[in-house]
Amino acid sequence: MDIDNNSLIEDFRSLNKYDTEFSKKCKKISHDLQSGGLTMVQLVEQLKDLLISPIPDSRELGMLILSQVLESLSENQLAASQLNFICAFYSDRLNDHHQVIPPTLRGVLALMRFENVPEGATKQILSSLFQNVPCQQQQQADRHNIYKLLEICLDRRNTEVHEMGVDFIYGVISAMDGERDPRNLLYLFNWLPKFLKSFTFDHLTEEMFEVMACYFPVDFRAPTQDPNSISREALATSLSTCLCAIPEFAEYCFPLILEKLSSSLRIAKLDSLNILAEGCKTFEVPFYIQHSTDIWSQIQREVLNSNDRELEEIALKTLEIVVNKLSYSADDVFKRILCDITDTLKGNLLPHMKLFVPSCKILYHVAKASKSSADYVTFEVVPMLVNTYNITMTTSHQVMVFKNLISFVRVYIDVHGNDDVTQIEQLNVIPNLCLKASLHKEDEMRSASFQNLSLLTKSLPIETRKCLYENIRVLLVVQRSDLMNDSFLKCFKAMAQTYSEEIQNYVLKDIKINDLESLKVYLDSLIVITDQEEFTEFVLSIFIQNSLKDINTAQITTGYFGKLLECYKDNRKIQEFLVQKEEIINKLISWTLNHLNEINISKNLLLLENISQICKLIIGYQDSDSQHKIIDSELERIIILYRNSHNYLLLIIFDGLLTRLRKDVQFEHDILDDLLNAALNITEDNVLQQTVFELLANILNKTADDTRLENNLKNIINTCNFALDDSNNEHVQRNVVNIISWVTKAVVMRGHKMSEVFVNKLLELLETKFAPYAAKGLKIVMNDNCASLDSESYCNRRLLYRQKFFIEVSSKLIENYKEENSSYLLAIGYLLQGAPKQVFILQFTKILRLVILCLEQCENAEVLGAVLDTLCNLIQNKEYLIEEYIQEFLPRLLKLATFKPAMQVRMKALHCLQYYTQGYPIYKLIPHKQNIIYGLTQCLDDKKRLVRKEAVEARLRWFLLDAPT
Numbered sequence: 001m002d003i004d005n006n007s008l009i010e011d012f013r014s015l016n017k018y019d020t021e022f023s024k025k026c027k028k029i030s031h032d033l034q035s036g037g038l039t040m041v042q043l044v045e046q047l048k049d050l051l052i053s054p055i056p057d058s059r060e061l062g063m064l065i066l067s068q069v070l071e072s073l074s075e076n077q078l079a080a081s082q083l084n085f086i087c088a089f090y091s092d093r094l095n096d097h098h099q100v101i102p103p104t105l106r107g108v109l110a111l112m113r114f115e116n117v118p119e120g121a122t123k124q125i126l127s128s129l130f131q132n133v134p135c136q137q138q139q140q141a142d143r144h145n146i147y148k149l150l151e152i153c154l155d156r157r158n159t160e161v162h163e164m165g166v167d168f169i170y171g172v173i174s175a176m177d178g179e180r181d182p183r184n185l186l187y188l189f190n191w192l193p194k195f196l197k198s199f200t201f202d203h204l205t206e207e208m209f210e211v212m213a214c215y216f217p218v219d220f221r222a223p224t225q226d227p228n229s230i231s232r233e234a235l236a237t238s239l240s241t242c243l244c245a246i247p248e249f250a251e252y253c254f255p256l257i258l259e260k261l262s263s264s265l266r267i268a269k270l271d272s273l274n275i276l277a278e279g280c281k282t283f284e285v286p287f288y289i290q291h292s293t294d295i296w297s298q299i300q301r302e303v304l305n306s307n308d309r310e311l312e313e314i315a316l317k318t319l320e321i322v323v324n325k326l327s328y329s330a331d332d333v334f335k336r337i338l339c340d341i342t343d344t345l346k347g348n349l350l351p352h353m354k355l356f357v358p359s360c361k362i363l364y365h366v367a368k369a370s371k372s373s374a375d376y377v378t379f380e381v382v383p384m385l386v387n388t389y390n391i392t393m394t395t396s397h398q399v400m401v402f403k404n405l406i407s408f409v410r411v412y413i414d415v416h417g418n419d420d421v422t423q424i425e426q427l428n429v430i431p432n433l434c435l436k437a438s439l440h441k442e443d444e445m446r447s448a449s450f451q452n453l454s455l456l457t458k459s460l461p462i463e464t465r466k467c468l469y470e471n472i473r474v475l476l477v478v479q480r481s482d483l484m485n486d487s488f489l490k491c492f493k494a495m496a497q498t499y500s501e502e503i504q505n506y507v508l509k510d511i512k513i514n515d516l517e518s519l520k521v522y523l524d525s526l527i528v529i530t531d532q533e534e535f536t537e538f539v540l541s542i543f544i545q546n547s548l549k550d551i552n553t554a555q556i557t558t559g560y561f562g563k564l565l566e567c568y569k570d571n572r573k574i575q576e577f578l579v580q581k582e583e584i585i586n587k588l589i590s591w592t593l594n595h596l597n598e599i600n601i602s603k604n605l606l607l608l609e610n611i612s613q614i615c616k617l618i619i620g621y622q623d624s625d626s627q628h629k630i631i632d633s634e635l636e637r638i639i640i641l642y643r644n645s646h647n648y649l650l651l652i653i654f655d656g657l658l659t660r661l662r663k664d665v666q667f668e669h670d671i672l673d674d675l676l677n678a679a680l681n682i683t684e685d686n687v688l689q690q691t692v693f694e695l696l697a698n699i700l701n702k703t704a705d706d707t708r709l710e711n712n713l714k715n716i717i718n719t720c721n722f723a724l725d726d727s728n729n730e731h732v733q734r735n736v737v738n739i740i741s742w743v744t745k746a747v748v749m750r751g752h753k754m755s756e757v758f759v760n761k762l763l764e765l766l767e768t769k770f771a772p773y774a775a776k777g778l779k780i781v782m783n784d785n786c787a788s789l790d791s792e793s794y795c796n797r798r799l800l801y802r803q804k805f806f807i808e809v810s811s812k813l814i815e816n817y818k819e820e821n822s823s824y825l826l827a828i829g830y831l832l833q834g835a836p837k838q839v840f841i842l843q844f845t846k847i848l849r850l851v852i853l854c855l856e857q858c859e860n861a862e863v864l865g866a867v868l869d870t871l872c873n874l875i876q877n878k879e880y881l882i883e884e885y886i887q888e889f890l891p892r893l894l895k896l897a898t899f900k901p902a903m904q905v906r907m908k909a910l911h912c913l914q915y916y917t918q919g920y921p922i923y924k925l926i927p928h929k930q931n932i933i934y935g936l937t938q939c940l941d942d943k944k945r946l947v948r949k950e951a952v953e954a955r956l957r958w959f960l961l962d963a964p965t
Contacts (some may be wrong), residue, residue, distance in 0.1 A: 012065055026065060030072035040082050043069065044089075056097040063093060063100055067107030073114075080116040087111055087121035094125070095132040102138070105145040112152045122157040123164055126150075130171035136178045144184050146175055151191045154198065162198070169204055177211050182220055182230045189238035196245040209252045212242050217260055217271040232267070240275045250283040254291045261298045269302065269311060273318040280325040288325050292337050295322060300344065304358050312358075316365045323369035331372075338376045341366055349384055351397035360404040367411045374415040378408050379426045386429060399445050402437055406430070406452045413455065421459045431460045435467055447484040454487070454494035465499065469506040476511065476525050477518040493528045500534040508538070516556055519546065523560040531568055537577060539564075544582055548591050551604055558588075558610035565617040575621050579630075585615055585657075589634055592653060593641060599649060605687055608649055612656030620660030620792060627665045631657065639669050648688050651678055655695045655788075662794045663702045672699065672712050679739050680723055683731040693738055694788035697746035701795045713754045716743055717761065724770075737770050741777030748781055748805050749789060750796035759805075763812055771823030775830050775863075781805055782834025803839040806831060810847050817850060825854040829863030832870050840870060844881050848888075855892040861902035868896070868908035875912055 012025065032038040043066070044051070050062025070086075078086070090111060093104040108125055111117065135146050150172055153161050161168050172195065176188055192212070201208050218236040243253055253275065261272040276295065280288070288295070299322075302315040326334055341362070348359035367377035385405040392398045409430050413419045421427040434456065437449035453460070453468065460468065472492055480488055496503045513519050526542065529535045543564065546557035568574050578584040588611050592599075599607065619627055634657060642650045654671065661667075679692045703709040720736045744758040762781075765774035782802055789795045798804075809831060817824045828850045832840065854867055871889065874882045882889070889912075896909035 012061060023068060026068035027072050029065075030069050033069065033073060034077060040078065040086070056099040059093075059096065059100045060103060063107060064103035067103045067110060070107050070110040073110075075113050076115050078114055078116060080118045083111065083114055083116055084118045084121065087117065087125060091121075091124045091128040094128040098137075101133055102142045102145075105133075105138075105142055105149070109145050109149050109152070112149060112156060117157070119160070122153055122160040126153060126161075126164065126168065126171065130167065130174065135175040140181045140184060143175075143179065143181070144187065147184060147187055147191075150175065150195075154191075154195055158198075165199075166202075166204065169199055169201060169208065173204070173208060173211050182235060185215065186230050186235055186238060189235065189242050192242045193245040196242065201246075201248065205248050206252060209243070209249050212239065213252070213256055215239055216243065216256065216275075217265065217268040219265075219267060236267075236271050236274070240271065240278045243275055244279040244282050247282055247284055250279065250287040253279060253283070254287060258291065258294050258298065261302075266308070266311065270314060273299075273302075273311075273314045277318045277321040280321050285325060285329050288322060289329055289333060289337075292322075292326060293340070296337075296341060296344075300362065303362055304355055306358075312361075316361055319362065320365040320369045323366050323373055327370035327372050334372065335376065338366070338373060342377060342380050346380075346384065349381070350388060351392055351394070351401050356400070357404070360407070364404075364407055364411060367408060368415065371415055374412050378412045382408050382426050382430075386433065389433070395442050395445070398440075399442060399448065402433075402445060403448050406434070406448065409452070410455060419456065419458045421456065422461060431456055431464050435464055435471075438468070438471055443481045443483045447487045449487075450484065450491040451487040454491040457494045457498040465495075465502065466506065468495070469502065473507050473511065476507070477513060477522045479517065479521055489525060489528045492525060493532075496529045496532055496535060500532065503529075504534070504538070516552060519553065520556055520560070523557060524563075527560065527564045527567060530564055530574065531571055533573070536573060540574065540577055540582070544584060544587070548587060551595060551598055551607060554591070555604060555607040555610065558607060558614060562610055562613040562617065565614060569617055569621060575618065578618055579622065579626065585618060585630055585634060588614060589638065589653060593637070596641075596645075596647060596649065601649060601684070601688075605649075605652075608652040609687070612652045615653075615656030616660045619657065620794075624662050624665050627661055631661070631665065631667050635667060635669055639671060639674070642674065648678060648682055648684075651675075651688060651692050651695070655691050659695060659698050659788050659793050661702070663704060663796070666704055672696070673715075675699070676716060676719060676739070680719075680732055680735050682735070689735070689738070693742040694786065696739070697742040698788045698793060698795065700743060701746040701750050701789060709752070710754060713743070713747065713752075713757075717757060720761075733770060734773055737765060737773040737777060738780075740765070741774075741780045744777065745781045745786075745789065749798060749801050751798035751801065759809065763809070763816070766823045766827055767821065771821075772826060775823055775826035778809060778827055779830035779833050782831060784834060802834060803836055806835050806839050807843060810843050813850060814846055822857060825850065825858045826860055826863055829854050829858060829860065829866050833866040835870070837873065841874070841879065841881060848885065852888055852892060855889075855896065859901065861905050864896065864899070864902070864905045865908055868905065868912060872908060872912045 012022065029038065029043065033040065033043065047062045047065060050058045050065070053059055053062070090104060090108050093100060094108070096104065108129070111125075112122070129146070129149070133146070135143055138146070164171075179185055179188065189212075196208070215235075216239060218232055218239055220230075220232045220235055243249060243256075257272040257275050260268040261276075263269070296319075299315050299319045303312055303319075306312040306315070323338075326337055329337075345359040345363060347353075348355040350356060353359075363377050363381055367374045367381075382405065385401055385408070389398060389401045389405060392401055409421065409427060412424075412427065413421065421430060431453075434449045434453050437445050438453065440446050440449070472488075472495070475488055476492070511522070513522055523543065523546070526535075526539045530539045543557060543561045547554050547561055549557075565574075592608070592611060619630060622630070638650055638653055638657070641647070642654075654675075658667075675692055675696045679689070679696055682689050682692060700709065700712065703712070716739065720740055723732055723736045740758060740761055744755065744762050747755040747758055762774055762777050765771065765777075768774075782805065784802060787793065791797070810828065813824050813827055813831075828847060832851075851867060854863065858864055858867075871882065893909050893912050896905055897913060899905040899909065
């Protein structure tokens with residue numbers, strides 16, 4: 001590379017050093033150096049006039065060029081001889097004019113990355129830096145580079161740095177002394193522990209500690225407008241690690257944190273507690289013993305007198321950590337400390353005492369700290385609390401004492417890992433105490449007792465267990481309050497796990513069920529033990545027996561049977577038992593067919609739904625071969641009976657058998673015509689209608705044979721067209737629109753080529769008297785929460801099918817909209833109900849006109865609510881599109897805030913207004929100030945008070961008092 005010196009220099013002089021062109025030219029030079037087209041000697045020669053210029057500006061430019069070139073070179077690019085010369089040169093430049101220092105620091109930092117830096121160069125550079133560059137007189141970025149240089153030297157030039165010894169330590173102290181920038185401080189605090197653990201500080205120990213301790217406690221508030229700013233917590237956490245980094249800091253750290261802990265400043269207390277806990281990782285035990293009285297005094301004060309939940313929790317956690325540290329001291333010393341703590345608090349352990357609860361919290365955390373502290377506190381406190389519990393007459397006080405008493409027992413069990421307390425003299429009364437509490441008149445006490453009995457199962461002697469079994473046996477068949485239900489079931493399950501044979505003999509054997517209410521409670525209780533191997537067949541047999549009794553019993557049992565299967569749908573043993581051994585689907589269907597004439601559609605429809613759900617939960621879990629066997633065994637007899645009787649209740653059984661079939665399980669019996677006729681003609685019950693529509697869609701979605709599917713779809717469209725033209729029955733015509741809607745969903749989901757035919761048919765219906773139903777059909781297609789068409793039903797789901805449907809249909813609505821046809825406004829509203837946010841934003845400007853017209857002209861509360869929900873979400877998230885069209889939306893929202901027919905519409909309009917006023921520029925709202933005030937006042941004047949008065953008044957107050965004129 002043969003470049004004229006003056007030409008190179010003038011090229012750079014003509015550029016601003018912050019321009020990208022400047023950096024590009026430097027990278028080009030780096031590339032030439034790496035390719036061999038230029039040598040470092042040649043580059044320095046070409047920059048000579050800049051580097052030795054008497055003008056600081058020129059030297060700054062030369063150093064910046066050279067430093068940026070070095071930054072772009074690979075770490076092994078330069079030889080030791082070249083680096084020796086360059087390092088010496090940069091070391092000399094550190095004694096240059098202050099203007100030259102920033103680019104020199106960049107270059108030095110780049111040099112320390114190179115592999116071949118010669119021995120002695122690092123000491124030379126650092127010595128020059130410490131002597132000639134006063135760190136705190138530099139700009140923030142340059143100080144940051146100095147700190148980075150110190151860290152990289154410590155990491156990569158460790159031997160030379162340690163040879164400098166005290167000089168390097170003092171250099172670090174001098175560099176950071178007085179630093180105020182939070183970014184630099186966080187960087188420092190993050191690498192200083194590594195530095196602190198690498199050196200012996202001797203006479204500089206205190207000075208090193210003080211240069212960091214001056215920042216304690218960290219009193220820093222990050223700018224609220226910058227989400228990426230450094231937090232106070234990050235600074236405080238990293239500083240605490242520094243202050244506790246080495247054992248030698250202990251003698252300076254304890255007086256500091258105890259002083260700050262006694263201050264009134266909250267952050268000082270929080271940071272002191274955190275350092276006290278952090279120090280346990282490093283500081284020696286004798287320091288904690290020496291200061292134990294002061295530590296205990298301060299933490300006690302914070303907990304007993306605190307109204308600050310966070311501060312209290314940190315104080316308790318710190319106490320636990322410190323006591324654990326103290327547990328490594330001599331036994332007599334540790335016991336004396338524990339004695340001081342417990343003796344101080346014993347006087348508070350009476351339930352009427354104000355400090356009862358916080359004192360128990362303190363003792364609980366002390367006990368939790370170690371095995372020895374658990375022994376001492378438990379043996380001291382538990383007998384006292386037992387005695388207090390026995391003599392306490394007030395129920396609320398008894399509950400409070402009992403809960404705290406048991407918490408100490410739990411701690412003892414957790415710490416020792418031994419849940420048998422019968423051999424512990426101070427604890428062996430607890431099981432009977434819990435048993436007695438389980439018979440208490442207050443549910444809160446009973447709940448606590450069962451909760452704790454579940455933890456003490458291995459501590460219960462046989463006599464106690466037998467008494468407990470009698471109690472469980474009674475409670476298994478009586479209604480329990482919500483307060484105690486979970487704890488009772490937890491206890492029942494724990495006892496069944498530990499004593500399965502006894503539960504079978506003393507609890508479940510010959511249990512009496514007197515009525516259907518008792519049966520409900522009993523079945524619900526049995527669910528929790530079904531997955532235990534010893535009880536699986538027993539429980540399932542009870543469910544099966546009761547599912548095959550009279551209709552009322554079966555209706556209740558099948559409901560809980562479905563709940564059981566939902567809980568354990570992945571339990572292979574349960575599934576295999578029900579399918580292979582019990583053939584439960586065959587039994588349930590046979591029972592249903594035998595009782596079909598007794599089933600009343602108005603009273604017992606739930607029974608058939610329960611049976612259908614059981615079939616779905618079992619069939620859906622099976623593999624394809626097992627599903628084939630079930631269908632081959634059951635489907636034909638139901639089809640024959642249905643075609644002979646046309647009993648629509650059988651459609652629910654069809655649904656249970658077919659909905660969860662895998663896509664490769666195709667059945668020979670063509671029942672689409674049966675379903676289509678039923679879908680056209682059912683008028684009596686919405687549940688039956690919905691079941692048929694969804695089952696029809698499910699089968700069409702999963703039909704594998706494309707020719708067969710296409711023929712079926714053509715038959716459906718022809719049948720629907722004929723029914724619309726020929727029938728005068730409104731129910732039939734409404735059913736036709738629903739059929740088209742659900743079939744459209746089925747084919748759109750799978751991306752079938754005939755989906756366009758059904759979409760167009762649905763849109764055509766918007767031009768007819770069936771428009772309201774057709775508009776709702778769009779909602780059906782967009783709804784993504786249909787269980788019969790989800791992944792558990794093994795349906796085909798084209799990627800982003802809703803997004804594609806939304807774009808296609810909204811474009812056609814825009815294209816075909818006519819002012820006289822208000823159904824398009826309904827359609828756009830229903831379409832929005834299921835629209836993913838991003839696709840709505842994508843189409844926003846195209847459908848804006850229809851959305852605004854919908855807000856102006858539509859009277860349908862559901863549609864208005866859907867549009868307002870969508871807008872509210874966008875306004876809350878401050879989407880720029882909503883801000884851009886604020887002038888269009890505000891008047892419409894104000895009008896809807898007084899919408900008479902529906903409270904929900906008014907509330908949603910007010911929410912939109914509220915978010916607008918909170919989140920968008922004032923100047924865009926002010927033109928509407930008077931209208932907003934009027935609209936909100938109208939809401940308040942409404943005597944029906946259909947909106948929350950406080951929400952409206954808050955908005956009104958802002959516009960009346962705070963909004964500028």
